[in-house]
Amino acid sequence: xxxxxxxxxxxATHILxxxxxxxxxxxxxxxxxxxxxxxxxCSNGKDALTQLEQHPDIxxxxxxxKMPGMGGxxxxxxxxxxxxxAQVIMLxxxxxxxxxxxxxxxxxxxxxxxxxxxxxxxxLINEAAARKKKFADQLLEARQRPYISASKREQLIxxxxxxxxxxKLHTPAE
Numbered sequence: 001x002x003x004x005x006x007x008x009x010x011x012a013t014h015i016l017x018x019x020x021x022x023x024x025x026x027x028x029x030x031x032x033x034x035x036x037x038x039x040x041x042c043s044n045g046k047d048a049l050t051q052l053e054q055h056p057d058i059x060x061x062x063x064x065x066k067m068p069g070m071g072g073x074x075x076x077x078x079x080x081x082x083x084x085x086a087q088v089i090m091l092x093x094x095x096x097x098x099x100x101x102x103x104x105x106x107x108x109x110x111x112x113x114x115x116x117x118x119x120x121x122x123x124l125i126n127e128a129a130a131r132k133k134k135f136a137d138q139l140l141e142a143r144q145r146p147y148i149s150a151s152k153r154e155q156l157i158x159x160x161x162x163x164x165x166x167x168k169l170h171t172p173a174e
Contacts, residue, residue, distance in 0.1 A: 013038065013059050013126070013129045014039075014059050015040070015059065016042070016055075017039060017041045018043070018061060018072075018075070020043045021064070025043070028062075032122075037125075040058065044068070045069065045070030045078070046070050048063065048079070049075070052079060052086065056083075058086075059128070060087045060088075060089060060109075060132070061087070061088045062091055063075060063088050063089070063091065065090055066094055072103075073099070073102055073103060076103060076108055077106055081165075084162070085132055087109045087128035087131055088107070089121070090103045090111045091113075091116075092113060093114040109124070109131065135160060135164040142160060
C-alpha cells in the first residue's frame with residue numbers, strides 16, 4: 001500500500017481536516033495543499049458530518065479526538081455508520097491506550113499522536129486513500145460480477161461494506 005513517496009499525493013486525493021485548533025488546521029491545510037491535495041476544513045464533528053454528506057469525494061478524514069461538543073470517537077462512529085467506506089485517521093495530543101483501541105475497533109484507519117512527523121501523516125493519508133479505492137473497486141466488481149444470483153451479490157456487497165466499516169480489507173471466501 002505505501003507505494004507513494006511521502007511528498008507525492010495520489011491523484012485528486014481529497015482530505016477533510018477536523019480539529020478545533022484553528023491555527024493547526026490552517027497550517028496543516030496549507031502544507032497539504034502545497035503537496036497537491038484538495039483540502040476541506042472544519043472545527044467540529046457536526047460540521048464534519050455535513051461536509052462528508054455534501055462532498056462524497058472526500059477520501060480521507062483527519063479527525064481530532066478531543067473537541068468540544070461532538071468528540072472524535074462519537075464523530076468517527078457516526079461517519080462509519082453513514083459512510084462505511086470512509087477512511088478516518090484519528091489525531092490527538094492526549095494519547096491513551098483505551099482511546100486508541102476504541103478508535104481502531106470503531107474502524108479508524110490509524111491513530112496519530114501530536115506532535116507528529118508530517119511525512120508520516122502523508123504516508124498514512126496515501127495508504128488510507130488507497131484503501132478506500134480498494135473497497136470501492138471491490139464493490140464495483142461485486143456489482144458487475146456475472147453469473148451470481150441477486151441474493152449472493154447482495155451478500156457480497158454487505159460483506160464488503162461491513163469489512164470497510166470495521167476498517168478491515170474484505171477477503172472473499174471463495
